[in-house]
Amino acid sequence: MRVLAVADSDSYLKWAACLLDDLPPGCVTDLVVVRTPIAPSPEQIAAAVGGRATPPVLSARALRRMAERERPDVILVACTGPVVDVLVAEVLHGLRPRPVFATGLPGISVPATEKAWEFRSGCDLFVVHSEREVAEFSAIAARLGGGGAVGLARLPFLRPQRAGARDARGAGRDRVVFATQAKVPKEREQRERVLLSLAELAARRPDLDVVVKMRALEDEQQTHRERHHYQRLWRELGEPGRLSFAAGSMAEQLEQAAGFVTVSSTAALEAIAQDVPLLVLSDFGVNAEMINVVFEGSGVLGTLDELTQGDFRAASPAWCAANYFHPRERDDWAGLLTGLVAGPRTPARSLLDGPAHAAARRRARLRVEVPPTVLRAGYRAKRRVRRYLKALS
Structure with missing residues (x-):
């Protein structure tokens, strides 16, 4: 075939x-x-x-x-x-x-x-x-x-974690990974709250490297348009803390992760598969618009306050069996x-x-x-014409 x-x-x-x-x-x-x-x-x-x-x-x-x-x-x-x-x-x-x-x-x-x-x-x-x-x-x-x-x-x-990647004592787990989602949360203020909570966690836990794992750098395209890019927001906030930003492979980040957090990302499932304790943030709602309703009953929904405390947890085995981890x-x-x-x-x-x-x-x-x-130039010209006609009306 x-x-x-x-x-x-x-x-x-x-x-x-x-x-x-x-x-x-x-x-x-x-x-x-x-x-x-x-x-x-x-x-x-x-x-x-x-x-x-x-x-x-x-x-x-x-x-x-x-x-x-x-x-x-x-x-x-x-x-x-x-x-x-x-x-x-x-x-x-x-x-x-x-x-x-x-x-x-x-x-x-x-x-x-x-x-x-x-x-x-x-x-x-x-x-x-x-x-x-x-x-x-x-x-x-x-x-x-x-x-x-x-x-x-x-x-x-x-995939299950690679043999020897981490031992039972958690050797090598020195990282908290925040997986961004382009679509949610939508508001700038909400994204700033996430960044500031991550920075507070980094301040409380100097033994951990807190990483914002992005799907794309500022100048790269991705499946969904990201209006408020986290790396740009952090720069505009004056970088008030100790965070690092990375693109590339999620699997490589998870190999070193002591904890994982997201608002809504399929990477949460990758964290579960790799036995990384996690949080799916519920501060901005748990509903279809936030693309996180599936995590109801999983045991991993939590708040920004819990994030600052490093309160990560394992997903419910029953939820896993019913959602994405079938045989x-x-x-x-x-x-x-x-x-x-x-x-x-x-x-x-x-x-x-x-x-x-x-x-x-x-x-x-x-x-x-x-x-x-060429297509982007056409879109820009169309927007300029619309603004001009609106100004005339």
């Missing part, structure tokens, strides 16, 4: 690279990045793919030519929703023989959303990572129609994929076909066909 994986951002690239490694033996795989305004930098690409060969960054036309040349049995479309839709419906439409289109989400997807399903409804297999997610997306599929099978895969980067033998995505390749099958039906969605697809196609520098 030949599989071509296409990613458009850092988090999806990491997910795709790991998922390819979990394919059955004998599969031939290729990994590429499609050029968009959020395409990862060379440093982000290197961190995301680990030891794999560096994937090329291709335009939409070059991707189409590659697919025509390689004739993959499967195309794993590991991209943000609008890009998944336009690649499957237009850029890669009409390939002969038609490949199986697989897609998925790279992290926590609770609660399941109709929008996530609609954008990916043109794909034959939708991969999620807990039995709860399978149930929620299957219910959406039954209600809305479209799409294909919903498959279960344990999040591929939830490997429950995974069925690879079997479903193999069955789809063997066929026969009816191609998935996208819910976004038709004139009502044509304009949105045209905008998404611009993201994959126009060079990002």
Whole structure:
């Protein structure tokens, strides 16, 4: 089975690279990045793919030519929703023989959303990572129609710690890692409170190195736009304490971690897998908007005050079994994929076909066909025109 994986951002690239490694033996795989305004930098690409060969960054036309040349049995479309839709419906439409289109989400997807399903409804297999997610997306599929099978895969980067990385006495654990999330919290003041609490912890515990682990540096792109970047905020606060900032591999940070904290990040699951005690901050709410509702009942929700005390804790075993840490033998995505390749099958039906969605697809196609520098210049010009017209009115 030949599989071509296409990613458009850092988090999806990491997910795709790991998922390819979990394919059955004998599969031939290729990994590429499609050029968009959020395409990862060379440093982000290197961190995301680990030891794999560096994937090329291709335009939409070059991707189409590659697919025509390689004739993959499967195309794993590991991209943000609008890009998944336009690649499957237009850029890669009409390939002969038609490949199986697989897609998925790279992290926590609770609660399941109709929008996530609609954008990916043109794909034959939708991969999620807990039995709860399978149930929620299957219910959406039954209600809305479209799409294909919903498959279960344990999040591929939830690996047990490497043997000898840390002994039972916690040797080498001299770090507290704060994993940022681009989307939440939204407000500048909330992010400043997090930084100041981390600085207070660092002052109370001089034996610990407190690290703000970022998905991207200030000048790098990521899956979601980050309005108030933590590194810039810290500088504007006058750096009132002892914090360090790092990008790169989360796994390497966790190997040295005595504690982990986040507002909402899939990296919390990586910390659990590595037996790192943690906190998921609840000060700004526990709800779908904060992307942390899944942690209800986990035992790891806590406050900034508890963070300053270094009060990290282990997740509930019962919660882990129900959320993302199911036994490997429950995974069925690879079997479903193999069955789809063997066929026969009816191609998935996208819910976004038709004139009502044509304009949105045209905008998404611009993201994959126009060079990002040209596209950004166009966006800036459009904003200037809007401001000018508003001033005249």
